[in-house]
Amino acid sequence: MSLESNIPALFNPQTVAVIGASASPGKVGYSVVANMLDAGFQGTLIPVNPTRDEILGLPTVKTIEALPEGLDLAVIVLPVAGVVPAMEALARRKARAAIVITAGFKEVGGDGAALERRLIEICEANDIAMVGPNCLGLISTGGKVNASFAAGNALTGTIACFSQSGALCTAILDWAQGENVGFSKFVSLGNKAVINEADMLDSLSDDPETSVIVGYLENVEDGPHFMKKAPEVTRKKPVIIIKSGTTAAGAKAASSHTGAIAGDDAAYTAAFRKTGVVRAENMAELFDYAQAFSTQPLPKGPGLAIITNSGGPGAMAADATEKSSLEVAQVMPETAAKLKAVLPAFASVANPIDIIGDAPAERYRKTLEIVAADPNVHIVLVLLSPTASAEIDETAKAVIDVARTSDKPFFVNFMGGLRIKTGQVLLREAGIPFSVYLEPLIACAEAMYGHYLWTTAAPAAYPDVARNQAAARKVIAEARSTGATEIVEFQAQSVLSAYGLPTPQTALTTTAKEAAAAATKIGFPVVLKIASPQISHKSDVGGVKVGLASADEVAAAFTAITAQAARMRPDAKIAGCLVQEMAPKGCKELIIGFKRDPRFGPLLMFGLGGIYVEILKDISFRLAPVTRAEARAMIGEIKSYKLLAGARGEKPVNLQALEDILVAMSQMAMDFPEIVEADFNPVLVNAEKAIVADVRLALSE
Template sequence: MPEHNLEALFTPAAVAVIGASATPGKVGHSVVANLVEAGYQGEIFPVNPKGGEVLGLPVVQDIASLPSPLDLAVVCIPPRGVTDAVRQLAQLPVRAVIVITAGFKETGREGYYLEQELTSIAREKNIALLGPNCLGLNNTACGLNATFAAGQPRQGNIAFFSQSGALCTAILDWALGENIGFSSFISLGNKAVLDESDMLEHMRDDAQTNVILGYMESVDDGVRFMRVAREVTREKPVIVIKSGTTAAGAKAASSHTGAMAGSEQAYAAAFAQSGIMRARDVATLFNLAQAFSMQPLPEGPNLCIVTNSGGPGIMAADACERSNLLISPLSAATVERLGTFLPPFASFYNPVDIIGDADAERYRKTLEAVAQDELVHAVLVLLTPTASAQIEETARAVADVAATSDKPVFACFMGQERVGPGRELLLKAGVPCYGFPEPAIHSIETMYRHAMWKARPKALEMSIIRDATRAAEVVDKARRRGCVEIVEFQAQELLKAYGLPLPETELARTSEEAVAIAERIGYPVVVKIASPQISHKSDVGGVRVGLGDAGAVRGAFMDVTSRAQRLRKDAFISGCLVQAMAPKGAKEVIVGFKRDPQFGPLVMFGLGGVYVEVLKDIAFRLAPLSKTDAHDMIREIRSYPLLRGVRGEAPVDFGAIEDILLTMSQLAVDIPDIFEAEFNPILVDNNGATVADVRVTLCTN
């Protein structure tokens, strides 16, 4: 596999630049210049038919004259010559290639086929190919700057990969201004061979990398990405910006699940299930990067805030209240210790307000006291530039305490001009410093969530006992009938094959049959229209509930069938389903899934019936679900307290709902021919759950 040659890509012994130029401003010149200026210690071979020299390096006139074998070649010639150049490089052979050249699949049909040819060559010859249409790669540990970007990033412990070369240049320039260092900086481009999963695997094993950042627009193999990400995030934090997640242009869906399960939900579920942390903007991305790269993870949620001003302390406390962190009380011993040196009108409790005339020594003593408190898991230091504030001295005091503490310490120096030198001191000392309390709290909370993720036992996938052959027959029969949708009265056998709890249900073709069935089931009953063409029964008034006697059943049958025939002249009416009523007080929930093109089945859960459309209070996870996934989905929706029971109500049977979620997940994995499915409503009380209605849509290709 090409990933076996990633070592040659990141730490090559020699680099050839195909299309090197002596003319400043050309890409081929910039790449050679960056390699030289970065202090790359390996051999550099500029390649150009014209010969001569580039920056004092002798030019090799053709690829065949390069030393063999070769670790890395950087290709920056016009697109029509790229595939021939890579073929020639493969003959050396070459282990890794960076194709900076644009003009491939991003340009249309011709470029697409050109890229396919390039991919075939690389895969056949086991070449680790980065790009095409990329900025290049920078590995600061060995001085490898094989990019045409302006500026040399400083060395650090943060790795960054991006699908956008333009964003790479902007972030690189911003990082230079903020004095942020990188271990490696990778532009993926079109991802013809190497993608984000390959980068995650490399960065996991890279001793120079402590934190992994990424900008993503799409994932081609979502299943592999999640598998790799789950492994990597157990060892190193992965923080990603994901763009392009709107549902515009998505395939039209006929169910509630299909309408609500878009690309955004799939990526959010993928990140949640694989431990990836998501940043919504570049500033947050690097706020988090600094926090993770500089400080240890908190061992718990308890945060102590130390401030010289009440207002910012309250702002921080408010932000903490909106997070998973806790403003914990300090121990009695710490409060007593603070009382020995703080002014009597200071606040000895959390937040600790050491008031506006606090000098650096007061900060130092306070921080030493709270950092040693066993009830405290992290410390946030707030400073406003009062007239008495000793900004640089306080920064040094904070840095000293942080250096000797095994707990994470963060700072928030509010202001700009006066506090600037203090912020610089803190960042150089490895203490994250923010301009406002809210991003500081967000960073601490994110670190705490990552600590919980690392401590969480690995999820165990569940296997449901089912009759797969029986289920496949139901789908095959529908295919043979030319159906794209399997509606309730046809889908009963599918549910029975998976052992799902169903209310007693029979198909009646006449009103008298309906009465006879109702007598057998026992009143009250539900009557529903049965038609292969009618999936949304309520749209045609096709459901009657609470029917308590023969006359009500007979009248409902006649009314439902005649209304359906009048409103849907295209529909074949098979009759009506007669179904047992749910127990009084049962609540309605919905479970469904839609097949995502990148990640596979996306399972959803929420309140059922009409509430799903109105509230859109939905939780999503990708199949296959673990027991933990099913547990978390139920408790993630805002309406969870209604299921838990209010005003003396008994809680619903959560175990029964979890079983149905796990069964839906198994169904989605087992039968790839199903595009989407929905159980709505599922009627649940404290004694169990039943699937009262079902719809299944088959794939059309």
């Protein structure tokens, strides 16, 4: 047996022991036993208590040694000091799986962290699939298991949920019971000492009882494992995750809560995008997405039809649609003709389809049947304003009837409060996504269409970048041999050349005379830059002169630059000056770079350069490696893309050249793990070409 093969014992055990079972109501050891009984567990449930003969009518055993060998699942609710000895005893009894509810481990640091490391050692050495510690427990409705101290059981459904926060688990369960939402599995991961989110995704991917997976995370424990498993799962079923720690304050709170070390939020966004995970930004979105994905078919296109009994809400829905990645569908001429035949003469058959404020339920029904059959319509949005003549409940029933016979997703927005409540209940019970607000419904439809595109996309094709790794490795090795943690421009030029990256004509010169001669050869005007392995920010020491138009100007600038750099940085070794060709006129200034995220690897960045990057933060991100399509998407995502595509009669810049730079940088990041950060700043681009005008590479210590 392996640890992974023992995970099913968590959800479908035949024999369960509660270590630390109690006969006192209110204690966790009592709640777990009571919840198992209330769930209707069909197997053998054994309370372990050294002083009681029975608990809740069940005979107890006094010690773990008295448990049967090969026990499926043990739930540990002992004081923290007793958990490791209990796990050692369970290992001797060849237990397959365990849930450690007890807190006081990694999340408190110090001795607690040491105890958790010991738990991990025991479980890994004995293939025990452990959830926790510091968790609420888990529920498996199909297995009639409620090995938790939650208040009540979960309803049966097709949503599987895992959470790093036990408190959030209780809130989600309470919400779900109020909304009549059911679950197949419900897992509180706690500190994720052994079983983490990637293991949970893997175990749920082929679970026939689960159609949608939702999760709350404070961090990803094993980035490479997650990046491997998540896309395999999301190709089969949607995975919706909300992640906290997106701000500095949130990251600090997450660390103190479960010992998580929150990573860069941009890296998480990029990781979710690359693996097909749908990210929810808040709890309301998580609930909305979970219901929509679990009850509706995926839209097979972006076309959204709006059926409304009021012009204003219809216009608002069209506006919200246009701001998303969806489209207001153009109905077919045949559809328009059929609508005209059943609607009043003054109704609008152009999308939004306004069927007028006096519309009875039957008018909604006929309209929906016609519109849902239109091949240009992929999503149906039904709006209702509670006019005096509106038949709210009957309209809800009409929506339900048509939706049941359609392979397209339906979303319903009944506006108002008191009058629409019974209609709301009917729609919710029928599994039709409902909201009194438009925006959440559009967001759900957009997320579902995005997931459809993910599941139907061709496998990623990574370009083969022509490169001379040996030449680049030699430069990096020479820098590391001197103890350098940065490769600055005059050294990094060779690395860029090895990857075919476009650089300006450059010459390293050691005297004013050499600089003047090099400038004459390159052609005026030129740029002069200080060359020193210790000076990465050249402008800080006045180490850059631009627009030098003659040999005399270059020679004078060389003397001035080197003297000033030596005066301001006496610790720096001055190698001389770089002479570079000036960038052509009309260039846009960009920044392209990467930072190596500790969990997910190289995170590529693209955006406007210069002062704009600090002020506007108009940047897009992707995790390496990137395909050409991903590089193209990075460029198109920044808000100022129109400046690159050509604004007010300007020629568009060479977007292909920018793609080439992103792809080459991505490959460099993958080839050299010792490069932890890279800045190509600025990258200058015009309609003809792009040039990496300056570069800095940071190395690991």
